[in-house]
Amino acid sequence: MKIYLAGPEVFLDDATEISRRKVEACARHGFHGLSPMDGGVDVNAPEASRLIFEKNVEMMRASDAIIANLTPFRGVSADPGTVFELGFCFALGKAVMGYSGHPENLVARTRRALGHDAAHSGVLSDGLHVEDFDLPDNLMMAEAINAAGWSMILPDAPVADPWRDLTLFEAALKALKFSTAIPRAARQGDGNG
Amino acid sequence: MKIYLAGPEVFLDDATEISRRKVEACARHGFHGLSPMDGGVDVNAPEASRLIFEKNVEMMRASDAIIANLTPFRGVSADPGTVFELGFCFALGKAVMGYSGHPENLVARTRRALGHDAAHSGVLSDGLHVEDFDLPDNLMMAEAINAAGWSMILPDAPVADPWRDLTLFEAALKALKFSTAIPRAARQGDGNG
Numbered sequence: 001m002k003i004y005l006a007g008p009e010v011f012l013d014d015a016t017e018i019s020r021r022k023v024e025a026c027a028r029h030g031f032h033g034l035s036p037m038d039g040g041v042d043v044n045a046p047e048a049s050r051l052i053f054e055k056n057v058e059m060m061r062a063s064d065a066i067i068a069n070l071t072p073f074r075g076v077s078a079d080p081g082t083v084f085e086l087g088f089c090f091a092l093g094k095a096v097m098g099y100s101g102h103p104e105n106l107v108a109r110t111r112r113a114l115g116h117d118a119a120h121s122g123v124l125s126d127g128l129h130v131e132d133f134d135l136p137d138n139l140m141m142a143e144a145i146n147a148a149g150w151s152m153i154l155p156d157a158p159v160a161d162p163w164r165d166l167t168l169f170e171a172a173l174k175a176l177k178f179s180t181a182i183p184r185a186a187r188q189g190d191g192n193g
Numbered sequence: 194m195k196i197y198l199a200g201p202e203v204f205l206d207d208a209t210e211i212s213r214r215k216v217e218a219c220a221r222h223g224f225h226g227l228s229p230m231d232g233g234v235d236v237n238a239p240e241a242s243r244l245i246f247e248k249n250v251e252m253m254r255a256s257d258a259i260i261a262n263l264t265p266f267r268g269v270s271a272d273p274g275t276v277f278e279l280g281f282c283f284a285l286g287k288a289v290m291g292y293s294g295h296p297e298n299l300v301a302r303t304r305r306a307l308g309h310d311a312a313h314s315g316v317l318s319d320g321l322h323v324e325d326f327d328l329p330d331n332l333m334m335a336e337a338i339n340a341a342g343w344s345m346i347l348p349d350a351p352v353a354d355p356w357r358d359l360t361l362f363e364a365a366l367k368a369l370k371f372s373t374a375i376p377r378a379a380r381q382g383d384g385n386g
Contacts, residue, residue: 011321013313049326053336074303074319075268081331083273087280110267120206126267128204128356133242138274143246163321 003176004060004089005035007069008079009163018164025166029173034059060088065095067172070137070152071162072102076110077137090144095179097172098145099153100136101162107132150175196369197253197282198228200262201272202356211357218359222366227252253281258288260365263330263345264355265295269303270330283337288372290365291338292346293329294355300325343368 003026009018019037026033039055041048060066066089070078077083078100090096102109107130114124122129135142136152145152153171162168196219202211212230219226232248234241253259259282263271270276271293283289295302300323307317315322328335329345338345346364355361 008321011323013316013322043324049324049328049332050336050339053332053340056333073268074307075266075270077268077273079331080270080273080276081333083276084280084283084331084333084337087277088284090277091281091284114267123206128201129206130204131236131242135242138272138277139242139246140249140274140277143243144277146243147246 001030001065001176002032002034002063003173004063004066004085004094005033006066006082006085007071007163008073008082009069010036012163014164021166022169025170025173029177031173031176034063056085057088060085060094061092063089063094065089065097065176067169067176068096068098069162069169070098070100070141071159072100072109072137076106076113078141083138083141086141086144090147095176096144096148097150097153097176098141099168099172101155101159101165101168102136103154103156103158104136105134106130106137107134149179194223194258194369195225195227195256196366197256197259197278197287198226199259199275199278200264200356201266201275202262203229205356207357214359215362218363218366222370224366224369227256249278250281253278253287254285256282256287258282258290258369260362260369261289261291262355262362263291263293263334264352265293265302265330269299269306271334276331276334279334279337283340288369289337289341290343290346290369291334292361292365294348294352294358294361295329296347296349296351297329298327299323299330300327342372 005022016037019035023033023035036056041051041055068082068086073079086096110130114126117123117125133139136154142152153168159165198215209230212228216226216228229249234244234248261275261279266272279289303323307319310316310318324332326332329347335345346361352358
């Protein structure tokens with residue numbers, strides 16, 4: 001069974017090393033990890049962004065599942081590249097799983113970041129509401145994972161280095177391994193997909 | 194031809210009115226707009242988030258295209274619910290189109306919001322890089338729209354009220370209408386899809 005490894009840790013200086021550790025963790029659980037770092041595209045090449053996009057799409061199509069690092073990134077919510085990939089994989093019927101290094105739900109996080117509009121209860125300082133469903137992020141992401149028979153995996157306290165700490169990633173691998181939502185043949189794959 | 198209308202303006206107090214104006218604009222161009230506001234789910238119902246998710250997924254499956262408001266929302270990038278929907282529709286081969294009320298590219302916007310790590314050139318204050326491709330947002334979103342034969346529609350200057358101003362939305366409708374990427378039969382639809 002092949003798992004696409006999504007998350008903004010591809011933007012770290014040591015992204016290659018993190019990717020290698022994730023692929024190794026997959027192998028320990030009998031999975032084959034497909035990392036965006038393995039696309040082999042030179043980011044300085046002409047049309048690099050198109051080539052990276054095409055490689056990622058190709059890897060997602062070849063995958064049976066996605067594990068997404070949905071830790072809030074440069075705002076109240078997850079990295080949008082990762083979220084696009086979660087939506088892409090969900091549409092194609094892949095097993096979708098995700099984790100976040102932050103335990104708080106979206107409404108608490110957003111209210112703390114933005115503050116209320118004092119003149120208008122329920123509306124935040126940017127003039128819009130926040131959906132109030134006790135979910136860890138926007139409902140499209142959280143409910144996609146729920147629909148797959150899981151919940152987004154969350155820690156008890158904020159993870160100090162959510163881009164390098166693979167504890168929650170390993171928990172996601174275990175959930176995939178023992179899930180009844182995945183066909184038995186795929187779960188018992190030999191790591192070559 | 195049916196168009197799914199995606200964007201965080203569903204979180205406005207006057208979301209129903211904005212939705213109505215968008216559906217009307219679709220009709221003027223011979224399209225049938227499907228709005229998440231038309232799902233009819235009571236947000237206070239038990240399991241409302243699951244029901245909204247299922248309605249949105251159903252509407253997207255029924256659509257031929259998506260027009261997404263990808264204006265930065267509560268962070269440097271677009272609303273993640275909208276981005277999930279863009280990825281979902283792209284995976285299913287729908288025509289994907291988007292616009293943003295902010296003209297600046299992702300790298301400039303992110304560098305301004307976060308600042309550099311002085312000790313480490315190229316890395317921002319949160320310890321990660323930002324992809325530098327002169328694209329308006331994360332490459333997965335921007336290149337999905339490019340792959341459909343378009344570019345994300347951008348203004349010359351920041352739009353004052355990007356959740357209510359439908360100028361760019363209308364430009365997206367015109368691009369869809371005259372695009373050769375869409376089968377002629379669908380383009381000449383009578384507005385009933």
